[in-house]
Amino acid sequence: MAFFCETNYECWQQMACYQYCWEGDTNIPKCNHCDNCLRQQQDNVILTDLENETLLMASIIHELLKKSKESGGKLEKVKKEDVIDVFFGANNKNVKNNDLNTIEGFGSGKKSNIKKRDIGFYFLEKMVLKGLVKHKIIVKHLVEGSTGFTHSEELVDVMRDQEAVDFIRQNNWKILLSGNQRRG
Numbered sequence: 001m002a003f004f005c006e007t008n009y010e011c012w013q014q015m016a017c018y019q020y021c022w023e024g025d026t027n028i029p030k031c032n033h034c035d036n037c038l039r040q041q042q043d044n045v046i047l048t049d050l051e052n053e054t055l056l057m058a059s060i061i062h063e064l065l066k067k068s069k070e071s072g073g074k075l076e077k078v079k080k081e082d083v084i085d086v087f088f089g090a091n092n093k094n095v096k097n098n099d100l101n102t103i104e105g106f107g108s109g110k111k112s113n114i115k116k117r118d119i120g121f122y123f124l125e126k127m128v129l130k131g132l133v134k135h136k137i138i139v140k141h142l143v144e145g146s147t148g149f150t151h152s153e154e155l156v157d158v159m160r161d162q163e164a165v166d167f168i169r170q171n172n173w174k175i176l177l178s179g180n181q182r183r184g
């Protein structure tokens, strides 16, 4: 499966430079012939600002966390999958089992610049890495005493209101997206 993420499109020469060049020295041009440069041309890649999508996802996460704290609710933990399902207004088992279609903002990402679930997951990861969203990873032994491990991840916090708006405005949410991306 192909991931249409920025790392698949970023010029290798530029990436190497970002690592080894001095700050302020990083504006070297794309080489235009490494495999990533060629893919970028072929896929009609556009640098897309996803500030609005970030706001949408942050408010969905807030709604999901609120719901997970309701007593007697079906949703116990908030997983990335839940956010993506609500964002795209999915019609699947997870949505039915957890009444996700009652979440405010259900389907609000349908007409956004993010068209594919894998890009949604990738972008959500970016929100976690930048610190807008906090997650918790739980590692457990598969069976007590065994050497095998399993892990699960849940989202536990998200910035809100003015703090979120300010943080989103101050950070860069531009990613390289293929103009040829299809819903998947």
Ligand SMILES: [Zn+2]
Pocket: 010, 011, 012, 013, 014, 030, 031, 032, 033, 034, 035, 036, 037
């Ligand atoms: Zn290149």
